Amino acid sequence: MDLDLSEADEAFRTEVRDWLAAHVPATPLPSLESAEGFAAHRDWERELAADRWSVVSWPTEYGGRGASILHWLIFEEEYFAAGAPGRVSQNGIHLLAPTLFAHGTAEQRARVLPAMARGEVIWAQAWSEPESGSDLASLTSSARRAAGGWLLSGQKTWSSRAAFADRAFGLFRSDPDAGKPHHGLTYLMFPLDAEGVTVRPIGRLDGRPAFAELFLDEVFVPDEDVIGEPGQGWRIAMSTTGDERGLTLRSPGRFTAAADRLTALWHEHGDPADTALRDRVADAVIGARAYRLFSYAAASRVLHDEGAPAGAAASLNKIYWSELDIALHETALDLLGPYGELADHAPDSPAHGGWAEGYTFSLAGPIYAGTNEIQRDIVAERLLGLPKGRR
Amino acid sequence: MRFLLDAEQREFARSLDGLLTSCDTPAAIRAWAAGDHAPGRALWARLAEAGVFALAVPERYGGFGPLPLDLSVAFAQVGRHAVPGPLVETVAAAALLDRLGDADAAGAHLPGIASGTTVASLCLTALGPYALDADAADTVLVVDGDTLRVGARPGPVQPSADPGRRLSRPSGGTVLAEGPAVAAAAAHAAGLAALATSAQSLGVGRALLARTVEYVKRRTQFGVPVGSFQAVKHRLADTLLALEFAEPLVHGAALALAAGSPDADRDVAAAKVTAGEAAYRAARTALQLHGAVGYTDELDLSLWIRKARPLRDAWGTPAACRARVLAA
Ligand SMILES: Cc1cc2nc3c(=O)[nH]c(=O)nc-3n(C[C@H](O)[C@H](O)[C@H](O)COP(=O)(O)OP(=O)(O)OC[C@H]3O[C@@H](n4cnc5c(N)ncnc54)[C@H](O)[C@@H]3O)c2cc1C
Numbered sequence: 121m122d123l124d125l126s127e128a129d130e131a132f133r134t135e136v137r138d139w140l141a142a143h144v145p146a147t148p149l150p151s152l153e154s155a156e157g158f159a160a161h162r163d164w165e166r167e168l169a170a171d172r173w174s175v176v177s178w179p180t181e182y183g184g185r186g187a188s189i190l191h192w193l194i195f196e197e198e199y200f201a202a203g204a205p206g207r208v209s210q211n212g213i214h215l216l217a218p219t220l221f222a223h224g225t226a227e228q229r230a231r232v233l234p235a236m237a238r239g240e241v242i243w244a245q246a247w248s249e250p251e252s253g254s255d256l257a258s259l260t261s262s263a264r265r266a267a268g269g270w271l272l273s274g275q276k277t278w279s280s281r282a283a284f285a286d287r288a289f290g291l292f293r294s295d296p297d298a299g300k301p302h303h304g305l306t307y308l309m310f311p312l313d314a315e316g317v318t319v320r321p322i323g324r325l326d327g328r329p330a331f332a333e334l335f336l337d338e339v340f341v342p343d344e345d346v347i348g349e350p351g352q353g354w355r356i357a358m359s360t361t362g363d364e365r366g367l368t369l370r371s372p373g374r375f376t377a378a379a380d381r382l383t384a385l386w387h388e389h390g391d392p393a394d395t396a397l398r399d400r401v402a403d404a405v406i407g408a409r410a411y412r413l414f415s416y417a418a419a420s421r422v423l424h425d426e427g428a429p430a431g432a433a434a435s436l437n438k439i440y441w442s443e444l445d446i447a448l449h450e451t452a453l454d455l456l457g458p459y460g461e462l463a464d465h466a467p468d469s470p471a472h473g474g475w476a477e478g479y480t481f482s483l484a485g486p487i488y489a490g491t492n493e494i495q496r497d498i499v500a501e502r503l504l505g506l507p508k509g510r511r
Numbered sequence: 512m513r514f515l516l517d518a519e520q521r522e523f524a525r526s527l528d529g530l531l532t533s534c535d536t537p538a539a540i541r542a543w544a545a546g547d548h549a550p551g552r553a554l555w556a557r558l559a560e561a562g563v564f565a566l567a568v569p570e571r572y573g574g575f576g577p578l579p580l581d582l583s584v585a586f587a588q589v590g591r592h593a594v595p596g597p598l599v600e601t602v603a604a605a606a607l608l609d610r611l612g613d614a615d616a617a618g619a620h621l622p623g624i625a626s627g628t629t630v631a632s633l634c635l636t637a638l639g640p641y642a643l644d645a646d647a648a649d650t651v652l653v654v655d656g657d658t659l660r661v662g663a664r665p666g667p668v669q670p671s672a673d674p675g676r677r678l679s680r681p682s683g684g685t686v687l688a689e690g691p692a693v694a695a696a697a698a699h700a701a702g703l704a705a706l707a708t709s710a711q712s713l714g715v716g717r718a719l720l721a722r723t724v725e726y727v728k729r730r731t732q733f734g735v736p737v738g739s740f741q742a743v744k745h746r747l748a749d750t751l752l753a754l755e756f757a758e759p760l761v762h763g764a765a766l767a768l769a770a771g772s773p774d775a776d777r778d779v780a781a782a783k784v785t786a787g788e789a790a791y792r793a794a795r796t797a798l799q800l801h802g803a804v805g806y807t808d809e810l811d812l813s814l815w816i817r818k819a820r821p822l823r824d825a826w827g828t829p830a831a832c833r834a835r836v837l838a839a
Contacts, residue, residue, distance in 0.1 A: 253802050255732040278803040323808040325817065327674070331803075394830055453820075457828065458639030461678070461821045463670040468640075468680075476672055484806050486799055493742040493799075509741075 123416070125194075132187075133194050139171060140202040149205045151477065153328040158242075158284040161208035165239025175213060175237045182229065183237035189419045193371060197412075200377035211280060212236040212243030214369050216289050219307075219360045223348040232309070244282035244312065246290030246334055247357070249275060254494050256291070257302040257354065261336060263292035269342040270294070272310060275335055280488075282332035283321035287311050291353045298351070305353035309345040316340075326463070326480045361490065366434035367419070369489065370441045372412035378448050378478070379408035385455050397454055404448040411440055432502035435495040442485030442492060449479035514762070516584065524584050527561060531592035537811040543595035544674035548647045551595050552630070558585075558594070559627020567602035567703070569609055572621035577606065579703065579765040583710040587761075590714025590790075590822075593814050595675045597632045597644040599707045599826065604631035604652050607700035611659070616687055620650065620661075633704075634663075634681050635697055638826065641669065641678040651681045654697040660684035673817040698776075704826040705779045706768060709761050709786035712822045716754045716790035719797040719815050723747060727800055743800055750796045753789035760785050777839030784832035787823035794819035 125133070149164065150157035168174035169183055177192040178184025187195065207213065217236065220229050235241040252259040261274020272292055282288060289309045298304025312319055316339040321329035348356040386401045418433075420426075452475045453460035462469045464476045486492040500506045516524070534557065539550040558564070563585045568574025576582070582602060589598055605624045608617050623629030629649050634642035636655045645651045645665030653660045663684035668677045724747060727738030737743050764782035767775040794816045798805045805812055823829065 248803065253732060254737075255734075258732070258734075278806075324806050325798075325808060325813055326672070327808045396833070397830060454824075454828070454830070458641060458824075461671050461673075461676070461824060463672055466669040466671075466678075467667060468669050480672070483795075483798060484803075487802055487806060491799070491802065493740065496742065 123413075125190075129190065129194065132191050133198060136173070136195050136198040137202070139173060140198055140204055143167060143171075144202045144204045148203070148473065151328065152206050152208045152281070153324075153330040155284060158208060158281075161205055162239045162242065164205050165207070165209050165237075169238040174209070174239070175217070178217070178233065178237065182233040189367075189422050190416075193367075193373070193415060193419055196371035197373035197376060200371075200373040201380070203377075208242055208281065209236060209239055210369070211245050211285075212241070215245055215360050216243050216309075218368070219289075219347060219356060222359055223307075223356045225344075227344065228347070241287055242281065242285040244279045244285040244288040244332075246276040246279050246282070246288040246310075248278050250277050250333075254491055257305075259291060259293060259305070261290075261292050262296070263294040263306050263308060263341075263350075265294075266340060269340055270306070270308065270346070272308065272316075272336045272339040272341055275333060277333040278322070278331045278488075279334055280331045282312060282319055282334060283329040285312055288334065289347070291357055294350055294353075302354040304351055305357075306350045307347040307353035307356045308341050309347065310336075310339055310341045314339050324480070325483065326477070361434075366437050367415055370437075370445075372408065372415045375408040375441065375444055375448065376412055378445075379405045382448060382452050382455070385452060389455055389457075397451070400447070400451045401455070404444070404451055407440075407444040407447065411444060414440070432498050435490070435498040436503070438489055439486075439492050439495050439499070442482075445482040445485050446479075449475065449482045453479055514759070516580075516762075520581060520584050523581065524588055527558075527563070527585060527588040528591065530557060530561060531588060531594065534592070536592045536594055537814055540593055540595045540675045540814050543647075543677075546646070546668075546677075548596075551647070554594060555596060555598075555630060556627050558589075558598075559625075563589075563598075564601060564605070564627055565625040567605040567609075568621045568625040572609075572617055572625060574605075574621065574625040577609065577703075577769075579706060579768040580762065582703070582707055583761055583765045586707045586710035587714040587717070590711035590716075590818075591718045593675070593715065593718070593818055595644075597630060597642075597648055599704050599711065600633040600643050600648075601629075601631045602707055603700040603704035603826075604633045604650075606703040607633065607652065607654070607659075607696045610696035610699045611688055611692060612696075613688060616661075623649070632665075632681075633700065635701055638701065640680050642681045643825075644677050645679050645681050646677055651684065653681050653684060654693060657690055657694040658686055659688045659693045659697075661687045671821060673821050675814065675818065676821055701826060702768060702776060702779050705783045705832075706761070706764055708822055708826045709757075709764070709779075709782045712786040712790035712819070713754060713757055713761055715815055715818050715822060716750070716757075716786070716793035719790070719793040719812070719819070720747065720750050720754065722812055722815070723750075723793075723797040723800050730802075737800070746796050746800065750789075750793045753785075753792055757782070757786040757789040774839060777836055780827060780832035780835035780839075783827045784829045784836070787832075788829060790819045791823045 149160040152161045165174055172185050175184040176187040176195050179186050249259050263270040263272050291305050291307055294306040295304030316337040318335040319332050321332045324330040382404055459470050501508050534554055539554050543551045565574035566576045566578045566582045568576050608620050631650050632642040632645045632648040633652045642651055651663040653663045661684055663681035666680040668679050671678050727743055728736050730737050760782040764778040767778040798816055804810055
């Protein structure tokens, strides 16, 4: 075993770093949870795409560089270390794209992926419903057969970035008589500005419209926007949740960069006599390193053909990064003392900025992408082999 | 010994609870956050009428205090209903002016505080640069070292993570007193503020727990109430445990303050850190167990969730409190 990167890997890192140094905006873009910020982030996606940095791991024909998972990890480390903008395209890139690579048609890939890579079409995930959160298979919104396609009706909710996005992908009940709840579901893509769609933004904890609910009234979707076979939606969608929880949604670079910023904050503001806080800073740094090495090990397994990690291992990942993220931000707020209470837009907010929004967002981590309670059950049952509980 | 609230104190708590339940405090908080103080001031008047502020003011100035234990009882209800405004700061200002021993100053401010016509804010710069809700206050006091200034002007509002808290840096004002008496009075005021804040935290935590327990009984997933899952039950049981063990520390600290005990500072610090952390844990649990709906600002729950952390840190951070516990 070794942890050394090859010369080619290091050369890739340098190339990424140089590009970012020349392109990352000097002043942070406005929050992407605002109309203005959304537009600025779209421009940024376009700039990334122009030099093929928006989707490095995709095949070149769709705008990527065919980079290995190792290079993707390196790219992400450099991206976050450079303080580059948050990715407004992330739902599409991390959730829809892998699904289309696995289950889509060539026509769908050609139509959807390049526009996604360029930030021209921003995607929202429309899975949850008011009564169907953890128990997603209980969803009731429907897809009814129509000439040449389907008619969608029902209500979706908590759809991230749907307030400003262009299109959505989601699950609908196409066969109410299928017997089991997770049978008879169909996975479809639909435009958010289509006739019959009403989008109502919902303010998250800090009031920003970070998600929205969608009311669908007989929204027509052509057959070419069905992903995979009708009725097979559950199986197809579940192949995406692994991506959501696993490596790709939250790369270690995000946390190593945040841990570096936290360390700087400690050196600047920390009271050396406050050993309890010092220990928490150290724990966050250690946690980020553990997550990074764990991810490198997982990537090695893929690269050296030792079998991809079991799907349930993605649950370990999800629990780890979401709890690390909160600990990291709580520690930062404690370090900031009386300034930790300020919102990011307060005139006195520390110039390092972003800790308040980062904290608020971290609190959602144990809820989305499958709550941590559900993930712990999955770990206990599938990785430890404990008896299945009532569910 | 009888380490229990007496019947009168329990009745006081019940009546405040009833009063505040009928007041639509969430609407008052949302208005307060938007800079409209009228509903908050109306609430303030009702609390004054119920005697809450008089508990911090001695009889000769129109009050019937100082009664730290009764204040704790009242502030637990203030927290339970997330009442907006500088309530803690106002009772702390009363304690400061009372302890200062300047009859003119006390006579000028304390009757108004007791009757509810004077809303005060107080900034001890040793604890932080901000005064809470100074833009809504009738008088702003600042203690800088051993100088006390009154009539300070509020600076521009610095939005807090909790929109119901409006912070600003006060400036100016006239020097009212200087010297060691100021420092001693300020320390006394900080103790009462920390006590009231811990009681308020306790109330915030209790409200979060109660709402979450109701929610997990109603919310069904997988065909059963989510409250029937052990992971959910255990988190709520732990929340209760933390609050139940914080409460005696708060009551004990109130008694120590009332008795002028030499251990009062230690006891208040212990209460503050424990109640603050218990309420913050309760907020994290409430958010987690409400799932995504708890993460929306439309649900009133968010008003309590966002209070918990600033209260944990106000008037003594957990680290500062722990240090005081050991320094005693
Ligand atoms: C910031 C954010 C962004 C989101 N973005 C999207 C999006 O883009 N698209 C989308 O479709 N959805 C999105 N969601 C919704 C998310 O997927 C759901 O919140 C999640 O599935 C949980 O569902 P719920 O919120 O209804 O919680 P519930 O399922 O109602 O759960 C409530 C509580 O009960 C617990 N619980 C439930 N079942 C069990 C069990 N069997 N055992 C133990 N405990 C259990 C949960 O862990 C939770 O603590 C988002 C949510 C958030 C917070």
